[in-house]
Amino acid sequence: MKPSKRxxxxxxxxxxxxxxxxxxxxxxxxxxxxxxxxxxxIAASAQRGEQLFNATHGKEWSCTSxxxxxxxxxxxxxxxxxxxxxxxxxxxxxxxxxxxxxxxWFRRNCNDVLGRECSATEKxxxxxxxxxxxx
Amino acid sequence: MSARLKAxxxxxxxxxxxxxxxxxxxxxADDQRASRVPPLPExxxxxxxxxxxxxxxxxxxxxxxxxxxxLPRHYGTDASLDPALTRKxxxxxxxxxxxxxxxxxQPPEDRITRAAWFVREHDEVPASTWKLPAVKSPANxxxxxxxxxxxxxxxxxxxxxx
Numbered sequence: 001m002k003p004s005k006r007x008x009x010x011x012x013x014x015x016x017x018x019x020x021x022x023x024x025x026x027x028x029x030x031x032x033x034x035x036x037x038x039x040x041x042i043a044a045s046a047q048r049g050e051q052l053f054n055a056t057h058g059k060e061w062s063c064t065s066x067x068x069x070x071x072x073x074x075x076x077x078x079x080x081x082x083x084x085x086x087x088x089x090x091x092x093x094x095x096x097x098x099x100x101x102x103x104x105w106f107r108r109n110c111n112d113v114l115g116r117e118c119s120a121t122e123k124x125x126x127x128x129x130x131x132x133x134x135x
Numbered sequence: 136m137s138a139r140l141k142a143x144x145x146x147x148x149x150x151x152x153x154x155x156x157x158x159x160x161x162x163x164a165d166d167q168r169a170s171r172v173p174p175l176p177e178x179x180x181x182x183x184x185x186x187x188x189x190x191x192x193x194x195x196x197x198x199x200x201x202x203x204x205x206l207p208r209h210y211g212t213d214a215s216l217d218p219a220l221t222r223k224x225x226x227x228x229x230x231x232x233x234x235x236x237x238x239x240x241q242p243p244e245d246r247i248t249r250a251a252w253f254v255r256e257h258d259e260v261p262a263s264t265w266k267l268p269a270v271k272s273p274a275n276x277x278x279x280x281x282x283x284x285x286x287x288x289x290x291x292x293x294x295x296x297x
Contacts, residue, residue, distance in 0.1 A: 077185050077186070079210070079211060079212070079272065080185055080186040080271075080272055080274055080275060081270075081271040081272060081275050081278075082184075082185055082186055082187075082275070084184075104216075104217075107213070107215065108212070108213040108214065108215060109213075111207075111213040112212050112213050
């Protein structure tokens with residue numbers, strides 16, 4: 001039997017869905033935190049995360065330079081002034097919902113603030129603090 | 136010079152200025168059209184997190200190439216992307232890069248805001264305006280060009296904050 005147009009359509013849709021799924025790598029903040037904590041091998045500390053977030057680390061910027069001192073509210077890009085949405089998941093449901101995106105921004109921003117990549121412990125600490133913040 | 140010759144001379148001058156104006160306007164209209172290339176979704180997604188998704192026609196291909204080759208050191212920040220996406224965005228930017236006479240110039244540091252045409256177009260903006268907290272940087276197009284995100288930089292849509 002010749003495959004109908006509809007079955008081609010369904011196959012195409014399924015392929016597209018699979019492609020989208022693999023690109024988005026959907027996750028919840030709790031799953032991501034659990035992943036980083038496992039990698040770190042020690043329990044995450046919200047207190048350490050808060051310190052890391054607010055401090056400067058030998059470079060011009062801290063995390064707060066762009067994200068503001070209250071991550072439940074938005075920030076502003078330190079050089080361009082472009083508004084940045086709130087970082088705390090309780091205030092912004094899109095945060096920490098895509099593994100690749102989270103990894104990309106940790107890589108870039110840790111490099112800007114610390115001059116190196118962040119360790120799994122540091123990522124878990126910051127996430128644990130952010131997840132605990134209530135608007 | 137006879138009165139008749141003078142009149143002819145004036146007419147010639149008038150024609151020349153009209154022609155120059157027309158040509159300038161045509162070039163400007165070209166740039167305006169070029170700035171409205173429908174953006175690649177990935178371009179907006181990646182680049183507009185930090186700044187306006189600048190229309191690709193505002194820089195020549197050579198400038199875009201250098202920018203895309205240096206994303207980890209992008210005007211003071213790490214804007215690195217994975218290699219496949221970097222290549223895709225670079226190809227799109229170069230394909231839609233500026234080719235008009237004014238956009239062919241490779242501005243210092245590959246900054247749109249340092250291009251001669253940009254400086255000329257903004258020469259009447261007072262220094263105090265650039266320093267306003269709502270403006271902050273000449274790269275912050277949307278501060279005054281209310282439709283910049285749609286690629287529309289027309290005079291009529293300019294609102295300068297006070």
